[in-house]
Amino acid sequence: MTAVDDQILYPPASIAVVGSGQLGRMFIQAAQSMGYQAGVLSATAETPAAQVADWSVLGPPDHLPALRALAERAQAVTVEFENVSAPALRWLAKRRIVRPGWRTLWVSQNRIREKSFLTRHGIPHAPWRPVRTPEELATADRELGRPMILKTADSGYDGKGQVLVGPGDDPEDAWSSLGRASCVAEGWVEFAAEASVVVARGRDGQAAAFPIALNHHERHILATSVAPAPVGPIVAQEARDVALAVAQALDAVGVLCVEFFVTADGRLLVNEIAPRPHNSGHLTIEGAYTSQFEQQVRALCGLPLGSCDLVTPAAMVNLLGDLWAGGEPRWDNALRDPGVKLHLYGKRTAKPGRKMGHITVLDSTAEGALARALAAKQALTER
Numbered sequence: 160m161t162a163v164d165d166q167i168l169y170p171p172a173s174i175a176v177v178g179s180g181q182l183g184r185m186f187i188q189a190a191q192s193m194g195y196q197a198g199v200l201s202a203t204a205e206t207p208a209a210q211v212a213d214w215s216v217l218g219p220p221d222h223l224p225a226l227r228a229l230a231e232r233a234q235a236v237t238v239e240f241e242n243v244s245a246p247a248l249r250w251l252a253k254r255r256i257v258r259p260g261w262r263t264l265w266v267s268q269n270r271i272r273e274k275s276f277l278t279r280h281g282i283p284h285a286p287w288r289p290v291r292t293p294e295e296l297a298t299a300d301r302e303l304g305r306p307m308i309l310k311t312a313d314s315g316y317d318g319k320g321q322v323l324v325g326p327g328d329d330p331e332d333a334w335s336s337l338g339r340a341s342c343v344a345e346g347w348v349e350f351a352a353e354a355s356v357v358v359a360r361g362r363d364g365q366a367a368a369f370p371i372a373l374n375h376h377e378r379h380i381l382a383t384s385v386a387p388a389p390v391g392p393i394v395a396q397e398a399r400d401v402a403l404a405v406a407q408a409l410d411a412v413g414v415l416c417v418e419f420f421v422t423a424d425g426r427l428l429v430n431e432i433a434p435r436p437h438n439s440g441h442l443t444i445e446g447a448y449t450s451q452f453e454q455q456v457r458a459l460c461g462l463p464l465g466s467c468d469l470v471t472p473a474a475m476v477n478l479l480g481d482l483w484a485g486g487e488p489r490w491d492n493a494l495r496d497p498g499v500k501l502h503l504y505g506k507r508t509a510k511p512g513r514k515m516g517h518i519t520v521l522d523s524t525a526e527g528a529l530a531r532a533l534a535a536k537q538a539l540t541e542r
């Protein structure tokens with residue numbers, strides 16, 4: 160730990176986030192509510208994060224003049240996405256507090272490194288093989304069987320850069336459709352459910368985990384999350400233990416999300432690690448004593464973490480751009496339920512699949528919260 164790392168930053172210190180989407184926006188809003196001056200390194204002045212920031216530096220995340228300007232204005236820097244260039248973060252970390260560190264991001268930026276990390280630490284995951292050559296592709300096909308999934312090692316998200324290789328398919332064709340890029344091949348997991356645990360970890364290694372959330376995806380995009388997930392206490396505890404072990408093994412400081420497949424017999428397999436707040440943790444804004452974004456602020460500034468306990472069960476439903484197909488959604492319809500909390504990210508154009516906002520509902524049961532959140536979403540398009 161360097162002298163810079165040791166510092167506790169009190170409000171109104173100036174802190175910043177690299178990346179300008181909704182995660183950056185909600186980090187900035189949490190920082191501001193604690194009295195910090197919050198800035199962003201943003202692509203343009205119109206992004207969700209730049210719209211609410213106290214100050215912005217405009218430029219790409221690995222542009223040296225932009226990073227220099229960021230270092231001049233912020234005492235501590237975090238990220239909202241994992242693909243920030245590691246050399247850029249290393250440069251920044253010599254001058255300012257940077258959390259999570261570049262090593263944490265380095266692992267989760269690339270699926271081969273991520274899977275190797277999981278294997279090395281004995282953390283359960285789907286069977287996988289690296290695919291960088293035709294020989295490795297043939298080995299993966301022989302050893303994993305069908306169906307298998309090819310996923311590009313770099314920069315895939317929301318199911319992009321993935322192709323399923325079914326029983327009758329030619330794996331060479333599948334790999335070509337991904338530009339014969341460096342990939343991982345994964346064995347098919349017959350999962351019963353998908354779930355996630357968001358963890359916050361401080362600079363002193365103290366960590367806390369939010370209760371496990373149950374996630375439902377549509378077209379590879381998160382559609383709904385509910386917490387606590389309707390799993391037994393043993394699975395819930397194991398998910399927390401695994402997520403905390405991942406955070407510790409990565410020496411992550413900040414917020415991290417571990418996504419799981421849950422098999423029918425209650426086994427948990429880690430699918431992905433995101434070293435930042437996660438869409439499935441948005442329900443913590445109203446649903447938990449401390450939101451995932453406030454935890455990110457606390458960890459960044461060297462403050463003690465808050466409680467990850469839920470106030471009550473909660474559900475989150477994503478609002479995708481598809482909802483705008485027939486005109487502006489009927490916000491008044493959705494808000495007829497007085498428990499509905501609406502979050503919009505300030506995106507100017509609605510496109511199919513684009514995350515425009517979300518709805519959260521708290522209820523005495525997770526099913527009740529989900530039913531009300533879905534009803535509110537449905538009401539948005541009733542004319």
Ligand code: AMP
Pocket residue numbers: 285308310315316317318319345346347348349350353376379430431
């Ligand atoms: P990922 O980008 O790796 O999170 O994958 C996107 C989605 O594809 C996951 O949320 C799953 O629904 C599905 N998927 C990914 N990998 C597998 C697998 N090995 N077996 C079954 N389904 C998978």
